[in-house]
Amino acid sequence: MRSIWTAAWVAVVVLACPPARAADAPVQARIRVLQGFRQGTPGLPPGLDDLRAQLSATAYVRWEQAGEVQSAMQPKKPVSVPLPGGESVTVTLVESRPGAATFEVNAPASRTQSRVTVPPGKRIVQQVTPERGGSAWFVTIKAGG
Amino acid sequence: MRCAGAAPLLGSLPGELDPTEEALLRAHLSTCPSCQARQADLQALSGLVQEGLLVEAARRDLSGLADGVMARIPASAWRGAPTGPIGQLLSFLRRHRILAAASALAPALAALALYLYIGRTAGPGPAGLAIEVTSEDLAAIVLETSDGPVILVGESSEGT
Numbered sequence: 626m627r628s629i630w631t632a633a634w635v636a637v638v639v640l641a642c643p644p645a646r647a648a649d650a651p652v653q654a655r656i657r658v659l660q661g662f663r664q665g666t667p668g669l670p671p672g673l674d675d676l677r678a679q680l681s682a683t684a685y686v687r688w689e690q691a692g693e694v695q696s697a698m699q700p701k702k703p704v705s706v707p708l709p710g711g712e713s714v715t716v717t718l719v720e721s722r723p724g725a726a727t728f729e730v731n732a733p734a735s736r737t738q739s740r741v742t743v744p745p746g747k748r749i750v751q752q753v754t755p756e757r758g759g760s761a762w763f764v765t766i767k768a769g770g
Numbered sequence: 771m772r773c774a775g776a777a778p779l780l781g782s783l784p785g786e787l788d789p790t791e792e793a794l795l796r797a798h799l800s801t802c803p804s805c806q807a808r809q810a811d812l813q814a815l816s817g818l819v820q821e822g823l824l825v826e827a828a829r830r831d832l833s834g835l836a837d838g839v840m841a842r843i844p845a846s847a848w849r850g851a852p853t854g855p856i857g858q859l860l861s862f863l864r865r866h867r868i869l870a871a872a873s874a875l876a877p878a879l880a881a882l883a884l885y886l887y888i889g890r891t892a893g894p895g896p897a898g899l900a901i902e903v904t905s906e907d908l909a910a911i912v913l914e915t916s917d918g919p920v921i922l923v924g925e926s927s928e929g930t
Binding site (some may be wrong): 648660675676679680682683720727735736737738740741742743747748749750751752755 | 900901902903904905906907908910913915916917918919920921922923
C-alpha cells in the first residue's frame with residue numbers, strides 16, 4: 626500500500642521536472658548587425674545569403690554586415706550588442722524549451738521592444754534604429770548558431 | 771458541621787477527601803456518636819465486600835483472562851479506532867486498497883496528460899511562433915516570412 630503511494634508521488638515529481646530542466650537550457654545564438662540602404666546597387670554580400678528571404682521582403686535594397694556576436698545565451702541574462710556610432714541593442718533569451726526559444730530585443734535607439742518565439746533554424750530580423758539618411762540598422766538572431 | 775453535612779463524607783476512602791473536608795469530618799465524628807456508629811458500619815461493610823471479592827478472585831482461575839480480552843479486541847483498535855470523518859475515510863481506504871491506489875494515481879495521470887498536452891501545443895512549427903512588439907514613438911510592422919519574422923519600425927508616431 627505504502628509503495629503505491631510512493632510510486633504515485635514519484636511519478637508526479639518526475640513529470641513535473643522535465644519542463645523546468647528544459648526551460649533552463651542555454652541556447653547557442655548567432656547575432657549579426659546589419660545596415661540596410663534604400664539606395665544603391667541591389668545585392669547581398671555572400672555572408673548574408675541565408676537571410677535573402679527576409680531581407681528581400683523589406684524596402685532596403687543594399688545590405689552590409691557590420692558586426693557579429695556568437696553567444697551561448699543563458700536564460701534571463703542579457704547580451705549587449707554594440708552598434709556603430711555608440712548605440713547598442715540588448716538581446717535576452719527569455720525562455721528555451723525543446724522546439725522553441727523566446728528572445729527579447731530591446732532597442733533604445735528606436736524605443737522598441739520585442740519578444741519573439743521562434744523554432745530552431747528560424748531567424749529574427751529586427752530594425753533597431755529609425756531610418757536616417759536612407760539607411761537603418763538591423764539585428765538578426767538565429768537560435769542554434 | 772452537622773450530621774446532614776457529614777453523611778455524604780462517611781465511608782470515604784483514604785485520600786478521597788480534601789484536607790478541609792477531612793478535618794471537618796474528624797471534628798464532627800469526635801462529638802457525634804451516631805455518625806461514629808454509621809462510619810464504623812460502613813467501614814465494616816467495605817471491608818467485608820473487599821474481603822469477599824478477594825476470596826472469590828482467589829477461587830477463580832484468571833490466568834487466561836488477559837489473552838481472552840486481547841483476542842476480543844478487533845485488529846483495527848490496535849492502531850486506534852477510526853474517529854471522525856478522516857479516520858473513517860482511512861479505515862475505508864484500508865479496506866478498499868484498489869480504490870485507494872487508483873485515487874493516488876489519478877493526480878499523476880492528470881499531470882501526465884497536462885504535460886503531453888502542453889508538449890504538443892508548444893512544439894515547433896508556425897503555431898509556436900509568437901511575436902509581441904512594443905514601440906513608444908514609431909509604428910512597428912511585422913512581416914512573416916518562411917525563414918522567420920521581420921520587424922520594421924516606421925516614421926509614424928503610432929505604436930503597434
